[in-house]
Amino acid sequence: MVGHRFRSPLGLAMGLGSAKSGVGHWWTERVTAVALIPLGVWFAASLIAHSGSSYDAFIGWMGSPITAVLMILLLITLFWHITLGLQVVIEDYVHSGAKIWLLLTTHFVCFALAVAGIVATLRIAVGVWTVI
Amino acid sequence: MEHLSNEHIRPLSPNIQIYRPQLTSVLSVVNRITGVFLSACAVFLVAWLVAAASGREAYSRFHDCIASWPGQFFLLASTFAFFLHFCGGIRHLVWDTGRGFELRQIYISGWIVVAASMALTLACWLASLLMARQV
Numbered sequence: 001m002v003g004h005r006f007r008s009p010l011g012l013a014m015g016l017g018s019a020k021s022g023v024g025h026w027w028t029e030r031v032t033a034v035a036l037i038p039l040g041v042w043f044a045a046s047l048i049a050h051s052g053s054s055y056d057a058f059i060g061w062m063g064s065p066i067t068a069v070l071m072i073l074l075l076i077t078l079f080w081h082i083t084l085g086l087q088v089v090i091e092d093y094v095h096s097g098a099k100i101w102l103l104l105t106t107h108f109v110c111f112a113l114a115v116a117g118i119v120a121t122l123r124i125a126v127g128v129w130t131v132i
Numbered sequence: 133m134e135h136l137s138n139e140h141i142r143p144l145s146p147n148i149q150i151y152r153p154q155l156t157s158v159l160s161v162v163n164r165i166t167g168v169f170l171s172a173c174a175v176f177l178v179a180w181l182v183a184a185a186s187g188r189e190a191y192s193r194f195h196d197c198i199a200s201w202p203g204q205f206f207l208l209a210s211t212f213a214f215f216l217h218f219c220g221g222i223r224h225l226v227w228d229t230g231r232g233f234e235l236r237q238i239y240i241s242g243w244i245v246v247a248a249s250m251a252l253t254l255a256c257w258l259a260s261l262l263m264a265r266q267v
Contacts, residue, residue: 030228033221040218048256052264055188062184071181082171089168117178120185127185 025084032081039074062121063128071121079114083107155242159220166217173210211256215249 046067050058061067086106094102151157183194197203223241226232232241 030225033225037218037222040214044214044256048260048263050263051260052266055184055191058184058191075178078174078177082174085167086171089164113175113178117181120178120181123185124181 025087029081029084029088032077032084035073035077036081039070039077042070043074059124059128062124065125068121068125072118075114075117075121079110079117083110086110155246156238159242159245162216163220163224166213166220169213170210170217173213176210208253208257212249212253215252215256216245219245219248219252 046061050061053061062071083106087103090099090102090106180194183190198207223232223245226241232238
């Protein structure tokens, strides 16, 4: 894992320590955050550019391969970042037996939403490609 | 060793309840709250994509919801939350490199986050309204 260079050699060798898989979690949160900077700017700029545009114009934009690729990248990165972030919030404030269920639900819902968003994006894109 | 059992309730050190709110602590909490709020917004992002994929009618129904006053307020709140989390996140990434930890720098970057979030929200809405007018 990339995050290993932040761990002590002893902790690495024993596979123990207070961090356990925490370094990987922390590092992935940062990697997704960095990726979300350009993706977020692209998304905000695209929404502004399409203010007041028609359904056909919007579908046409969504149908371009670049848009479809960037939208799917945004969905994957965003929901990965959300999963990691909500996990921290839950682990910080929920200490009862509900914790494990909340974590499970968060993970399942995030994965489901990401897949739903990707399928919707592909459906629009493929629909446009088929018409052409 | 009985007195060390897990059932023994230990006193907790004083936490946020005794501190006067400061820019540093408020922004820390804001980063969390906006993160959770934006997670809820992400549900609407997927709903928007699914509506668009479902066809013209579903999309126009979703569009009407967003165009309503509560919808517009929600959109404005999410724009501001987006930029607060965006700028706050960049501030965190700078800290992760080990820079900007002097008290003065922390306050400067904190106020930059607040000012930039407001300015970017305003700029986005002005640009969006101008674009909508031209169409």
